[in-house]
Amino acid sequence: MKIAKKIHLVIDRSKNSDRATDQAVMMARKLEADLSSLYVVNTHMYQTPKVIGAMLRTGKKHLKIVKDNALEIGVNITSSRILVGGPTNDILKDVKSNRSDLLIIGAGANSPKGSVPDKLIRKAKCNLLLVRGDQNDGNFNKILVPINNPDLEAPLFAVNLAKQYNAQLTTCHVIDVKAGLTKERVVYLPEASKGSMAHIPHSLLGEKVPLTPALIDKLKNNMTEKGYKITCTVAKTAKEAGIEAKSVILSGRPSVEINKYATEGNFDLIVMNHTNRGRLSRLLTGSVSEKIARNASCSVMIINNAS
Structure with a gap:
């Protein structure tokens, strides 16, 4: 590439x-x-x-x-x-x-x-x-690549860029616990799918039961494990290219945590794919990649069409 x-x-x-x-x-x-x-x-x-x-x-x-x-x-x-x-x-x-x-x-x-x-x-x-x-020297010394999907172009692009510049490469995945976990689940009534009640939304027929701390911890651990699998996939690709990559799992809102980590870690470049969203969603909040690019303290490279 x-x-x-x-x-x-x-x-x-x-x-x-x-x-x-x-x-x-x-x-x-x-x-x-x-x-x-x-x-x-x-x-x-x-x-x-x-x-x-x-x-x-x-x-x-x-x-x-x-x-x-x-x-x-x-x-x-x-x-x-x-x-x-x-x-x-x-x-x-x-x-x-x-x-x-x-x-x-x-x-x-x-x-x-x-x-x-x-x-x-x-x-x-x-x-x-x-x-x-x-x-001032035009070099990239520390590159951060946020990853949700290792099959997208940005991770491979970042690996090649790190190799070209002999830069340190860090892959990161953000667990958005607030968005990824609900605090309660609905236990549906047996009659919910029967007869005249079938047209009524299930959420109106069930009882809301709070998730236990043990179950929440289990779900967090599952999300963390999945995140490490994603980052390690890219780290393996980097190693095959002769680049040692560090893998990091962050927790919180992606647009906030990635920029915070990049600033505190003195990274000079963030490489990421442009995450498209629907027109209405973008008008209301914008995509995660757009928020990161707008507010990052370091340079940002957005990959739209890796060759």
């Missing part, structure tokens, strides 16, 4: 963008990938012709500086252009036209709903890297 063949870098004049630029150039060199740069003049923010004209001149100068700096370390930026528009859909059109398989953009300490990074998280069809933190 090749991590990236064509990298698409989105830049502006922010500090976050400077970090993303450094990361993209170093990745292009390490992975021997093509690199294109796209300077964005956001017409949702800048609307007067005079300001847009000044932004165009600034963008042209900045693209030249980025290209010259990249050449100094042996990376040729094959395409540099300015995008004037509003910008998410136009960025994605440009990425599609260029057939890029990795989109890189700088992100702040968090990416609130409605921001460009947030929209790209939800809409990008290629793999997406949100660059955060101070990775």
Whole structure:
């Protein structure tokens, strides 16, 4: 599996963008990938012709500086252009036209709903890297991959990335006890499925009985055992590739616990699949992967289409 063949870098004049630029150039060199740069003049923010004209001149100068700096370390930026528009859909059109398989953009300490990074998280069809933190050397030293299903692309992608960067790899699975366990069960009446009562919901015909602490503990243990089986499957794949992977089980809300663990463990990258949810569910709460990507303190790579 090749991590990236064509990298698409989105830049502006922010500090976050400077970090993303450094990361993209170093990745292009390490992975021997093509690199294109796209300077964005956001017409949702800048609307007067005079300001847009000044932004165009600034963008042209900045693209030249980025290209010259990249050449100094042996990376040729094959395409540099300015995008004037509003910008998410136009960025994605440009990425599609260029057939890029990795989109890189700088992100702040968090990416609130409605921001460009947030929209790209939800809409990008290629793999997406949100660059955060101070990775001045462009390396990934500690990689965290949250896992629910070892058959998805992200775990294998993370293994290959860890091997490429000689990074420490940690696989984690989160047990959401509150969501996964009910505190009581319904004991149904024998008559529930008979005669005239068959049309009545069973929950209205039964008696609610609290689960015992012993049964709750047993269910927790079963969930933990299942989690270790999932993480160990990926750890085995990593070992076969020459990478030692640590397996961790966390307990709580996945979007909270994963980001907390990543921050406390000083990870510099989280790799995960984009978990799709129904449109209504996303409007109400968003997917777990979107919440992690928006609020993580480190860089996040979302795998949409591993090759």
